[in-house]
Amino acid sequence: MKKITLLFVALITLVLSACSMESPFLENAKEDTAGGNASFKIGFSISTLNNPFFVTLSEGAKANAQEKGAEISIVDAQDDASKQASDVEDLIQQGVDMILINPVDSSAVGSAVESANAAGIPVITVDRSTEGGEVVSHIASDNVAGGVLAGEYLLELAGEGAKVAMLEGTAGSSAARDRGEGFLKAVDGKVDLVSSLTANFDRGEGLTVMENMLQANPEIQAVFAQNDEMALGALEAIEASGKDITVIGFDATDDAVAKVEEGKMAATVAQKPEEIGKAAIETAVAYLNGETVEEFVPVDLELVK
Template sequence: MKKFKLLFATLMLLVLTACSMESPFLENAEESTTNENFKIGFSISTLNNPFFVTLSEGAEANAKEQGADISIVDAQDDASKQASDVEDLIQQGVDLILINPVDSSAVGSAVESANAAGIPVITVDRSAESGEVVSHIASDNVAGGVLAGEYLLELAGEGAKVAMLEGTAGSSAARDRGAGFLQAVEGKVDIVKSLTANFDRGEGLTVMENMLQANPEIEAVFAQNDEMALGALEAIEAAGKNIVVIGFDATDDALAKIKEGKLAASVAQKPEEIGKAAIKTAVAYLNGEKVEEFVPVELELVK
């Protein structure tokens, strides 16, 4: 009996020793799972726009800080190319896809493809009208449009002849900024023209030239991004006119024009913060944390 008790005690000691030797390994295994290098794909609408360049740089920098691998692809403002880019990211087996849509309606099929592959999607700056999205990271574009409209009304006054340069048709940013602007000025100013210039500086110049030829009485312009606002300024200066112009994004070029007194104001979106917030939300979700359906990024009027 004594021999049996001694044998039992020896066996228990061996088991306890083995467990204590295993625990550091188990702890390290758990840490490696938590600190896994996630692969994140980012389909961005265009890198031919300073706003989105800054946004992508914010995402890239934060991904490096978080220890995540990021692959950024440029859709070049082409909804078909964006759909193809997302399919490529799916084939690469990324853990999550960030999408900054060219067209909020057209991107739905790409989101649904990612859903079918079991890859979570987060939209950035612009939303998707269909498909399942984990979270949306953006400024409140409607509120930004209201800010622009209220300030334009303050500068130009009630009854002013106003034109609006719209962004890419079908994008949620264009739709929401326009809706916010109209909410602030409708019934208080005379909107003589509202045309798309696709968030592009060159198109902003051409469209504004045509607007001024058809409506030389225009007194104020709201451009739904700074690139179009800067193009409009070129056309206005060439025509020798003094017209209030308000943009959106507060890019470096726009801020320089505000300091010169040529651009009245711009709504600052803080693209770098949007990019950082997108990565932070993506990594949190991949780590099993609960994330908000909408993560707003603060904006302000710069004048």
């Protein structure tokens, strides 16, 4: 009888000890639930990390994800629409909770968005929109308004009737389409647009295309480049030619702002990429927490001159 009593006491002690102890797993689970974000996995397919603008954008996203306690996986599409589609499929297979996409090509990315839709994974587009599939929100500056800003200032500097050229971004991207639309809205019928060619948002291509433009149209007085990388390439070509031509870019990257401060570039439209990245994560986490989010989240822009 004494042995049975001792055994009963031991069992009771063991049960009480177990109840008073919390495993690390349970403790972490409580923290995750309390924080609301720690278990979220966010995939971010970005068009290219060979462009300072998108590097800054991705850094803003990473910083805010860390602050929110969310896990983020950033993949570089290297300006290749096919690679981007493959990258999104990989993120789907990884079972992420949300996919952010900064499209290489707004039309081509539609099938990737639809694949995420079919897998039940919500999608947010960042800086550039998609022409296919369903997204819960789009985070970007108003690129049309930015193009208008650039056009109005170019008109102010060059004057009506000036011979003007435009360097276009990647064909099919919403940013190129919208910035071009805004610029043309501001200058249509007021300047002589002698050339408008794509340089794919690339500095090297901006240099080459600008050289060709100057050979064909040596009378060019002003240039609008739909991003700063192309503007900086164009500036190299212009400086080599010895001409004095007004150059306006878009994005306000550090290199471009430095050229504006030196008086070598007339202006650049500041799109605040870090804020776009932060807003994308803010919106993603809010949606995953069951909150209602806006279909379009605008980020302020301004003219740096």
